[in-house]
Amino acid sequence: MKKVMQMFTVIIILALGLMYLTFVLNSQQGYSSRNTLSVYNWGDYIDPDLITKFEKETGIKIIYQTFDSNEAMLTKIAHGGTTFDIAIPSDYAINKMKEQGLLIPLDHSKIPNLKYIDPRFLDLPFDENNEYSAPYFWGTLGIIYNPEVLEDMEFKSWNDLWDERLRNEILLYDSAREVIGMGLNSLSYSLNETDTDRLLEAKRKLDTLTPNIKAIVGDEVKMLLANEEAAIGVVWSGDASEIIGENDKLDYVIPDEGTNVWFDNIVIPASAKNVEGAHLFINFMLDPENAAQNTEYVGYSTPNMKALAYLPEEITGDVRFYPGRDITDKFELYENLGKKMTAYYNELFLEFKMHRK
Amino acid sequence: MQDRTRNIYLIPYMLWIILFVIAPIALIMYYSMFNIDGAFSLENYTRFFTPVYLSMTFRSFWYAAIITGVSLLVAYPTAYLLTKTEHKQLWLLLIILPSWINLLLKAYAFIGILGFYGPVNSFLNIIGIGTRQILFTDFSFIFVAVYIFIPYMILPIFNALEELNPSLVAAARDLGASSWTTFRRVIFPLTFSGVKAGCRAVFIPALSLFMITRLIAGNRVITLGTAIEQHFLVTQDWGMGSTIAVFLIIAMGLTMILTENGKRVN
Numbered sequence: 001m002k003k004v005m006q007m008f009t010v011i012i013i014l015a016l017g018l019m020y021l022t023f024v025l026n027s028q029q030g031y032s033s034r035n036t037l038s039v040y041n042w043g044d045y046i047d048p049d050l051i052t053k054f055e056k057e058t059g060i061k062i063i064y065q066t067f068d069s070n071e072a073m074l075t076k077i078a079h080g081g082t083t084f085d086i087a088i089p090s091d092y093a094i095n096k097m098k099e100q101g102l103l104i105p106l107d108h109s110k111i112p113n114l115k116y117i118d119p120r121f122l123d124l125p126f127d128e129n130n131e132y133s134a135p136y137f138w139g140t141l142g143i144i145y146n147p148e149v150l151e152d153m154e155f156k157s158w159n160d161l162w163d164e165r166l167r168n169e170i171l172l173y174d175s176a177r178e179v180i181g182m183g184l185n186s187l188s189y190s191l192n193e194t195d196t197d198r199l200l201e202a203k204r205k206l207d208t209l210t211p212n213i214k215a216i217v218g219d220e221v222k223m224l225l226a227n228e229e230a231a232i233g234v235v236w237s238g239d240a241s242e243i244i245g246e247n248d249k250l251d252y253v254i255p256d257e258g259t260n261v262w263f264d265n266i267v268i269p270a271s272a273k274n275v276e277g278a279h280l281f282i283n284f285m286l287d288p289e290n291a292a293q294n295t296e297y298v299g300y301s302t303p304n305m306k307a308l309a310y311l312p313e314e315i316t317g318d319v320r321f322y323p324g325r326d327i328t329d330k331f332e333l334y335e336n337l338g339k340k341m342t343a344y345y346n347e348l349f350l351e352f353k354m355h356r357k
Numbered sequence: 358m359q360d361r362t363r364n365i366y367l368i369p370y371m372l373w374i375i376l377f378v379i380a381p382i383a384l385i386m387y388y389s390m391f392n393i394d395g396a397f398s399l400e401n402y403t404r405f406f407t408p409v410y411l412s413m414t415f416r417s418f419w420y421a422a423i424i425t426g427v428s429l430l431v432a433y434p435t436a437y438l439l440t441k442t443e444h445k446q447l448w449l450l451l452i453i454l455p456s457w458i459n460l461l462l463k464a465y466a467f468i469g470i471l472g473f474y475g476p477v478n479s480f481l482n483i484i485g486i487g488t489r490q491i492l493f494t495d496f497s498f499i500f501v502a503v504y505i506f507i508p509y510m511i512l513p514i515f516n517a518l519e520e521l522n523p524s525l526v527a528a529a530r531d532l533g534a535s536s537w538t539t540f541r542r543v544i545f546p547l548t549f550s551g552v553k554a555g556c557r558a559v560f561i562p563a564l565s566l567f568m569i570t571r572l573i574a575g576n577r578v579i580t581l582g583t584a585i586e587q588h589f590l591v592t593q594d595w596g597m598g599s600t601i602a603v604f605l606i607i608a609m610g611l612t613m614i615l616t617e618n619g620k621r622v623n
Contacts, residue, residue, distance in 0.1 A: 071590065168490060174576055176591065215493040215575020220468065229472050229492070339593065343393050346592040351409055354416075354579045 037277040038063040040073065040084040042264070045137075047297035054284050060277050077102055077269050085272040086281055091126040091263045094133050095336050103132045104268040110279040113286035120328060121263065121303035125335065133265035134282050137300040139237035139321075140261055140331065141178060142254040144244075149231040158186035158255045161232075166212045171224060171233035174216045176342075176349035177334055178260070179206065182234060185257045192335040196344070203348045207355045216353060225250065236262070237321055241299040252320045258330030263303075382606065389599035393592075401600035410584070414604070417580040421563035424502045425510075428559050429552065431503065432510035436551075439511070440518045449515065456508045464572040467501050468492060471573075493575035501573045502563060510555035517551025518544075553616045561609050581605055 039046075043066040051062050065084075067073040070093035076082060078100060089097065097103050108114060108130075114122075117135050127133045143155045153165065161170060161182075172179055181191045183202035193199055214230050225233050226246040235243070240252040266285060268278045284290060292310035295302040301321045302308070308316045316322055337345070392400040404410065439448055455463070469475055471492040478488045491497050521544065529539040545552075567582030576583070581601050588598030 174571060214490075215577065217571060217575055220572065223468075224472075227472065227474065229474075339393055343592045343594050343597075346587060346594075347409070350579070350584060350587065353576050353583075354409065354413065 035059060035274075035277075036061045036063055037085045037274050037281055038065070038083060039281070040065050040067060040077075040082075040087040040269075042066060042088060043068060045088065045264075045298055047294045049297075050285075050290055050294055053290070054281065057284070058277070058280055060274070060280070062281075077271070080271065082269075083271050083273045084269050085274045085278040087267050087269050088136055088264050089267060091124070091265070092334055092336055094265055094267060095126040097267065097269075098127065098132055102270050104270055104272060104275060105131050106134065106268065106282070107279060111283045111286065113283050113288075116286060116288050116291075116304050116306040118303050118305045120325070124263065125333060126263075127265065133267045134286060135303040136264045136266050136285065137238070137295075137298065138261065138263045138303050139301055140254050140323075141181070141234065141236055141259045142240065142252055142320075143232065144225060144235050144240045144250055144252045145232040146225075146228060146250050148249055149228075155232075155253050156256050158182055158257055160255075161186075161212065161234075162209055163212075166232060168212065168214050169231045170209075170212050171214055171221050171230045172216045173221065173234065174218050176345045178234070179216070179352065180345050180349055181260055181334075182206075183209075185255065185259060188257055191260055191332040192337060194337065194341055199344070199348060203352055206352050210352075210355050222246075238300045241321060245299060254320065254323055254327060258327075258332060261328070261331035261333060263333075264300075385599045385602050385606070387599075388595050389603050391596040393594045393596060401596050404597065405600055405604060410601070413579055413581055413584060416578070417564055417582070418608075420499070420502075420566075420578060420580065421560050423499055424506060424563045425556050425560045427499060427503045428507050428510040429556065432507055432514055432555060433552070436511050436514040436518055439515055449512075452511055453508050455504075460505065461568070463505065464501065464569050467497070467504075467573060471497050492573065493577055495574070495578065498569065498574035498578050501569055502566060505569075506559040506563060509558040513551040513554035513558065514548060515551075517548035517554075521547050557612060557616050561612055564608060565605055 037060050039062055041064070045066075046064075051064065055061055067076070070090050073087060073089055074093055074096060077084065077087065077097070094103075111134060114130070114134060121135045121138060123129055143158075143161070145153075145155055150166075153163065154160070172182075177191075180199070180202060183206040184191055184193050184198070187198070187202055187205060189198050189202065193202070215224075217224065221233055221235060222239055222243050224230055225235070226243050228247070228249075235252075237252065237254075240250075244250050244252065266282050268275060268282075272278055285294065286304060288304055288306035289310055291302050291304040291307035295304075295307060295311060295315070302311075308322075319327075389401055390397055390399070392398045435452075439445060439452075442448055471477055473488060473490075473492075477491060481487060481489055525543055525547070526539060529543045530536075534542065564580075565582040565585075566580055567586050570576060570578045570580055570583050581604070585598045585601050585605075588594045588601070592598075
C-alpha cells in the first residue's frame with residue numbers, strides 16, 4: 001500500500017512538472033491567446049498540410065480539436081469553459097447556435113474570398129445573408145449500391161428501394177429525419193412536411209419497406225457496406241465517397257425526386273479570443289487553391305466555384321458529387337421544425353422501427 | 358460514544374446513496390411530470406399507456422425473459438460441472454475474464470464474427486449449410502446478450518452449489534433416490550437462492566438493454582432502453598424519456614420484491 005501511495009505521489013509530481021514545462025515553453029515561444037487559434041472541427045476533416053501552411057503564412061499557431069457529432073459540439077460550446085475561435089457545425093446546428101446567441105457575426109470585409117462561393121450555397125434559410133457562417137463543404141443524402149450484386153437493377157427513384165428483389169438488403173441510418181424524409185421524398189412531399197395526414201401516409205409507405213430492410217444502424221454503416229455485408233444503403237454523400245474510397249465496386253446515386261442537401265459551415269463561437277485570427281483563417285480556407293487542396297484530401301464537395309478550376313476533371317465532372325443546377329434545384333434543406341414536430345417525427349420513426357416483417 | 362463513531366462511518370455511504378441513488382431517482386420523477394412544452398402535466402403517463410409503448414414494454418419483458426431463460430439453461434449445468442472440476446478457481450477465472458473487456462468492443466467483434474464473411478459463415482459454408490444471415494436477427498441478439506450476461510448467472514449458482522453439503526446428496530442417494538429425483542428434490546431446491554440471484558442479475562439489466570439492439574440486432578429489436586436513448590438524445594423530450602425510466606424502475610423494483618419474497622418462504 002505504501003509503495004502504491006509513493007508511486008501516485010511521484011506520478012502527480014511528474015504531471016505537474018510537465019504542465020509547468022509546457023507553460024514555460026509556450027510562453028518562451030510567445031504563444032498566447034493573441035497568436036494562437038483554437039479550431040474545433042469534425043475528425044479527419046481538414047488537410048493537415050493546410051494547417052502548417054496557415055501557421056507559416058500568418059505566424060498564428062493552430063490548436064486543433066475534433067468532435068464527432070453536432071450535438072456533442074453544441075453541448076460543449078453551450079456549457080462554456082471553452083475558447084474555440086473556429087467551429088465547423090452543420091446547417092441546423094448553426095441555426096440553433098444562432099438562436100442561443102452562441103455565435104459572433106462575420107465581418108464580410110475581412111473575408112473577400114467569400115466571392116468565390118457558388119451563389120447557390122449562399123444566403124440559405126439557416127443563416128440568411130451568411131451573417132454568421134461561411135460554407136466549408138456540402139453534400140446530399142442518396143443511395144449507395146453494389147452493381148455487381150444487383151446486376152440488372154437501376155436506381156433512379158426512391159421508389160426503386162421498394163423492389164421485391166431487395167429482400168433483406170437495405171441499410172438505413174438510425175435517424176428519424178433521414179428515414180421519414182425518404183418516405184416523404186418517395187411520395188414527392190416536402191422534407192419539412194408538417195401535415196400529419198401526409199406524414200402518416202409516408203409512415204405507412206415506409207412500413208411496406210420493412211421486408212427489404214436489413215438493419216437500421218449508425219456509423220457502422222460505412223464498415224458494413226465497404227465489407228459488402230449489404231448490397232445497398234441510404235447514406236450521406238460524404239460517407240458514400242469514403243465507402244467508395246475503400247471499396248470502388250460501389251456506386252452512389254441521387255434519386256430523381258430530390259433529396260436533402262446539407263452544409264458544414266465555418267463559424268466563430270461567441271467565446272472566441274482571437275476574432276481577428278478567426279477571420280484570417282476563414283479567408284484562408286476559402287482561398288480557391290487552398291479549398292481545392294482541402295477538397296482533394298477530404299473528398300467531400302466544395303462550394304467554392306473557383307476551386308473547381310484547380311481540381312482534376314474526374315472529381316469536378318462527377319455528377320454524383322457535383323450535380324448540375326437542374327438537380328440541385330430539387331434539393332431541400334432541413335428546416336428547424338420545432339420541438340413538437342421533431343418529437344412527432346421521432347414517434348413515427350419509433351413506430352416504423354417496431355413494425356415487424 | 359460508540360454510536361457516534363458508528364454514525365461517522367455511515368456518512369460516506371449515506372452521502373453516496375443520497376447523491377447517486379436518491380437524487381437521480383427524484384430528478385427522473387420530477388422531469389417525468391413535464392410535457393414537451395415544459396408545462397407541468399401527467400400527459401407523459403397517459404402517453405405511456407398507448408399501444409406503441411405498451412407493446413414496447415411487452416417486447417422488452419419478452420426478450421429479457423428469453424435471455425434470462427437461456428442463460429439459466431446454459432449456466433446451471435456449467436456451474437454444476439465447475440464444482441466437480443479440479444482447478445475450480447482457474448475455470449471460474451476463465452468464465453469471468455471476458456467480462457473485463459469493454460462491452461462495445463465485444464459487440465464490434467461480434468459484428469465481424471457473425472457477418473457474411475465472418476468465421477461462422479465460413480464454417481457453415483465448409484460443412485455445406487451455406488451462408489446464412491446471422492447478424493441482425495433475433496438469434497444473434499439473444500446469443501450475444503446471453504454471452505454478455507452469463508458470468509452473472511454462473512457465479513451465484515456456483516456459490517450456492519459450493520455451499521451445498523455433499524452429505525445431503527449422499528444421503529438422498531443412500532435412501533434410494535434416483536439421480537434425477539436427487540436433483541429435483543434436493544440439489545435444485547437447496548441452490549434455488551443462487552438461481553434467483555442469478556436471474557435477478559440478468560433480467561434487470563436485460564430489461565434496459567439498448568446499445569446491442571442497434572449494433573447486433575440492427576434495430577430489429579426495440580426495447581424501452583432504445584426509446585429512452587432516443588428521447589434524451591434526439592427528441593430532447595426528457596419528460597417522456599424520464600417517464601419510461603420511471604416505469605423501468607418500478608418494473609425492476611417489482612422483480613426484486615418478487616425474487617426476495619420467495620426466499621423468506623423457504
